[in-house]
Amino acid sequence: DSGVTQTPKHLITATGQRVTLRCSPRSGDLSVYWYQQSLDQGLQFLIQYYNGEERAKGNILERFSAQQFPDLHSELNLSSLELGDSALYFCASSVWTGATDTQYFGPGTRLTVL
């Protein structure tokens, strides 16, 4: 158990809908990261938040947004869902010590768009 929790475990929805994925970081970790894992793209970095502020952005679609709240939990919002958004979405957290940071991953949310 990494100490990172994610809910829900599974999510099934229809195209065009909007969903929210939730992540609670390990106790003491200030930084949260979101990754997408699909069969053809592998694990792709989406976005990083540190202590409530956006720190880095990857290949995150404009239909996706995230935020980190004062209690440090984070939410990833996915809107106008398409079939291709079906994937595993992972949250990771770390203390954030700069370039030598070590990230611990949650169990993931499996999103299926029908």
Next chain:
Amino acid sequence: GQQLNQSPQSMFIQEGEDVSMNCTSSSIFNTWLWYKQEPGEGPVLLIALYKAGELTSNGRLTAQFGITRKDSFLNISASIPSDVGIYFCAGHPSGNTGKLIFGQGTTLQVKP
């Protein structure tokens, strides 16, 4: 963009054999991390490497941060059935963000 080339893509070995996999990059990385992922689970951190040339062990696992900062390898000695899974290398490219770049993964199957 930056990417990591991980090889081999898959391995099917006999229990007790040693395993070696590696990752290479065309650009410098500040950190190399090795993760294992099992079906339906998130990646689990195995070994973290922070300095060029660093050699670190975790039980039967040994990993090294290449001296050029562009490669890393992971060795598993005396493999056992529970070593089955997908192994990923990952690294922080130069620059001060938490963005991790992942290799494509090595799928390991162990025959008892």
